[in-house]
Structures are given as structure tokens and as C-alpha cells.
Amino acid sequence: MPKERERKTSLVEAVERLAPSRRVKRRPEEIGDRIKEYIRAERLIPGDRLPQERDLIEAFKAAKGTVREAMKALETQGLIFTRSGPGGGAFVARPSAQHAMELLSTHFFFDQPSLSDIYAIRKALEPEVAALLAGKVTTEQLIALEDTIRIYDHPPADLDEHYRQRVAELDFHAILARLCPNPLLGFLVGLTHNLLREHPAACRIYADPAPLSREEGLSFQYRLLAALKEGRGEDAHTIASEHMIFAERYMLGRAAALA
Amino acid sequence: MPKERERKTSLVEAVERLAPSRRVKRRPEEIGDRIKEYIRAERLIPGDRLPQERDLIEAFKAAKGTVREAMKALETQGLIFTRSGPGGGAFVARPSAQHAMELLSTHFFFDQPSLSDIYAIRKALEPEVAALLAGKVTTEQLIALEDTIRIYDHPPADLDEHYRQRVAELDFHAILARLCPNPLLGFLVGLTHNLLREHPAACRIYADPAPLSREEGLSFQYRLLAALKEGRGEDAHTIASEHMIFAERYMLGRAAALA
DNA sequence: CCCAATTTGTTCGTATGTATC
């Protein structure tokens, strides 16, 4: 394994090259930053393997626990993951939108945005998603969307199905967000869905067997699907916008009724 | 210190109450989640102190290093911070938007959104900020905004001032985002600014002494300020929207010229 | 200014778990 040796050497070199400014940070932070720089400098991509724990310990002249804390921080940031066993070690991770959204949800741990705060974003962004997607949805993707609608196109038999239907309605929009050609836009819209999913008021509404006007809600999604299929971007924008206004009014009304 | 004792007891109880499902997660993750639940259950708020390392070790029957890895993960998430020395320990942190955005920047480590991806968000969201803010900006806040404009209301003397002017232009919008009564909206808009600040193409544009049409850009901000002052929400929305369209066209044009 | 107490931060040696061959 000469490749392994080269990499080891270059890590040590990289470490020694950037030697100064000791002790301005705590050791694990410093090591974590160095490893980040190393990933950049070596142009490592997701799936690539990092040096072994043992080698990192040697390169940084740090204890196992310290290196492990540094790796833990990188793992929490979603930058690496680890596997044990032979051939195991730390690997560069592929950034996952889900992981990033969970990180953000701890940011809203204390002051959660209100329902109308969230819907202000949805009203502004989801129409853009719809407009971007018009005429660009493949047949399979359309089928997936229709399958999702089918979950909630009929009255629920029990409370459990009722809940699953409400989740599926969010899923419909989440699928659109994932298909969005603008990854940032898709990410932000997905984030609003995540915030809704764990919003206390929204959870109460979803769990409550509400007298929702099924036809009115469904008609938006059917019309949206048709507009997407036929590439009518402006129509898709308008429909999505009306849908969001409708959904917000419904959610705020239910929240007031339950409170 | 009876308070300290109660808290300790309730941690142990909380740990033992939720005892099942061992070994589905790795130990530090499990401990980290438990501590999060503990923070929720005890209604701890930013500034409150968590149990000492020693007590956590005892409560979870784990080794010091394991607990430290768990705390490191929470610290990385921006949920806690630690101090050493007497009276030190782990404390619940106040969520910082800056920290959260830095976490996200590692998510866009590999595939950065394009300039037009970012401007698609800005075009949709910044007008909303402007509309929300109309008539709600205090005199001091208006002064701060005017001070920022004054940084770039005149031709730059040298390349360095030119760069600082471009940064100040973003700052103007960042100030508006911070003032935004919808914290989620403010956060997301601030995120787009952060993405721009570290976007390679945007950095090149900012560093380049470009022939920008100063008057046209400035007129947007003066008109916006007037609309905000006089509470004309719809006007503010329109002006911000036009400004974003103008800014995007400018940025895309410069990017093409530099590439 | 230093000394002592307290609490986190770091190190080391060892043992255990886990996946691969």
C-alpha cells in the first residue's frame, strides 16, 4: 500500500506546514479545522477515506480522546462518517439535506417560528418551485406525485389514516421540492416542511380529526399537476400561490380553534 | 445547594425512565439525545447550567471520554458551550444565526448553488422583508441604514475602498434582514447573503474594480428607505423586487465578463 | 500576587466490539 504511505506523509506535512498559532483554540477544534483544510487541500470527495485514527494521533501528537472529539465534531457537521472493522475508518460524507435540516432544527430549539412565519416563506417560495418545474417533470415523477395524492384522495377510515393523509399532503410538496432544479430553493422549501412537521401547533392539527374541505384542497393539487404536465409555468405559479394562501388560512383557523 | 441536588436526581431519573432500546445507537449519540431531552424536560433556557461532567458520567454510567464526545456533538450543534474553572461547566447556549449559517456552509461545501440559484431566493424573499418592515423601522434603525449607504454613496478612492463599498451594500440588506419581524425570513435572507459572501464568483466580482452604475443602484435604496419610513408596504415590495432583478442582472453580467 | 479549590481539558494504557478475510 504505497498510496496509504503517501497520504500519511502528506498529512504530516500539511500539519507541520501550518504549525503556528498554537493554543489559540482548544485542541480538538484546532485538529478539526486542520482536517477540514486537509480535505480541501487533498481535494477529497465524498467516499474518500481519511487517515486512520492511529495516524491522526501520531500526526497531531494528540491523545486518542482528543482526536476522537475532533472527529465527532466533524461527524456532527455531516462532513464525515466512520465505520469500524478492517477497511474501516473515517470517510468523507456526502452532504445530506436531511442532516442539514436537523442541524437547523436545533437552531430553532428555543424560539420556534410561528405558523404564519413559516407560511410567509412557503407563500413566497413554493410558487417559484412550481414555476421552475413546469414542463420538466418526467412521467415517472408524475406517477410518484399521483401516487402520493391517492393516499389522501378519499375520506379516512380511522384516525390513524387521517394522520397519514395529512403527512402525505406535506410529502406531495416535499417531492416537488426535491425535484426542484434549484437545489438551494429545494432545500429551503424542504426546511419549511421539516419545521412544520415538528411544530407543536401543526402536530396538534395533524392529529386532530378536523372537518377539512377535501375537495377544495385536492383541486389545487390536480390543477397544479395539470399545469406542470402541460408546461404552463405561470399558471403553476398562480395555483401554488393560491394553494398556500388557502393552506395558511386553514392552518391558522384550526390552530385558533384548538387553542 | 438543594437546587443542585434536585437537578442531579431528576437527571438520573430521566435517564432511568427512558432506559430501553439499548445499543441501537452508539453510546455518545444516545447520551447526546438524552441530554437534549433533559434540556427540554427541565425547560432549561440559554444561560442555564447543565450537570457537571462528573455527574453525567455517574448518571449515564459511561466513561469520561464518551460523555465528552456527546457534549462535543451538542457543542458543535451550537446547543451548549463549556467553561472550565470553578463555577464552570456546560451551559445552554443562545442559538446564534451566525453559527447556524456556518454549519450550513459545510453542507454546501461540495456543491455550491449558482449565482442565479441564490438570486432566485433573494428575488422571492427580500421584497417580503421590505413589505413587513414598512412603517416599523425606528429612527435609530433608519440612521444605521443611512450610515451604511453613506459608505458607498461616493466613488471609491482606491481598490480597497471599492471592496469595502461592495460589502457595505450587502450589509444594508443584512441589516434589513436582522430587523425583520419574521425571524425565519430574516434568517433565510441572511443565509443567502452568507452564501454570496463566500461564493467564488461573487468574491471575484467584488474584488474587481467594475464600472458599476452607482446612481441606478443607489436610487433603489433611497426610494426603499423613503417607502419604509412612510409605511408604504406595497411600494417597498415593488422597489425591493426591482432592485433584486437589477442586482441579479448586474451580477450575472459581471460573472460572464470575468469568466 | 499568590495560593488553594474547583471544574473542564488532555493523556495514556487497556479492553471490548465489529467487520473482513
Added chain:
DNA sequence: AGATACATACGAACAAATTGG
């Protein structure tokens, strides 16, 4: 099944930082 290579967890000791006398 057994050997190997790796991460994971443990426990005791020591170092550094911070506070108050």
C-alpha cells in the same frame, strides 16, 4: 472458525484554566 485490523469504550491519572480568598 480463527486471525486480523480497525473503531469504540473504559478508568485512572495529570494538566490547564478560572475563581475567590
